[in-house]
Amino acid sequence: DTAVSQTPKYLVTQMGNDKSIKCEQNLGHDTMYWYKQDSKKFLKIMFSYNNKELIINETVPNRFSPKSPDKAHLNLHINSLELGDSAVYFCASSQVGWTLIEGGYGYTFGSGTRLTVV
Amino acid sequence: DAKTTQPPSMDCAEGRAANLPCNHSTISGNEYVYWYRQIHSQGPQYIIHGLKNNETNEMASLIITEDRKSSTLILPHATLRDTAVYYCIVPNTGGFKTIFGAGTRLFVKA
16 A cells, blocks of 8 residues: 555646646645655655645645545646746655654655656 | 754775764753664655663664763665755654754665
8 A cells, every 4th residue: 555646647738738746645744735846856846635635835836736635535636837847746645743753753755746847 | 944964975995883973952851862774765664763871783873972962873884775865854843844954875886
């Protein structure tokens, strides 16, 4: 059983198109995230959701719209794709308050979605 | 900006110990240090974390200095499969907005 699963794994699309990436976790975590990893390998937080509520929106263009229908799912919809959106997008989850819990194991990441905009 | 600084790359001979340093001089008293690694372009994987005391698990050991301003991840017997990017992070409270730096790219050589 994959703990955090993302689909699709690869996505190649043309500029201007709209696409979605789906994420599901079966860990019972309350918090989910989207991270973007660019060509320099920096992992940058995009959104954090806690119990379906948006907590962090890290100055991401409003072409990116996350949706969390329930605690186990966090999807990412991208409108009017641009060349600069090409990157690997990672979904992650964690238990709430994990940073204050001695046994908190932090983030569990999905395997990533490689988005290429041509 | 990342709250941690790490060397961009390191080499290690297979079978030898790999010691990966991390500076986190602005760490607060109740903030943990976490280590993750990313193999190829897979999702980062948890390795170990600690607050004050040294920690050891089946994957690695974590040595934290007494002033908590730096730490070292130790892979006791590195294998070729340990070649990866290693991230040292200090999550903010709640972990909602953790910054990952560029990490250290570890090359384990035969």
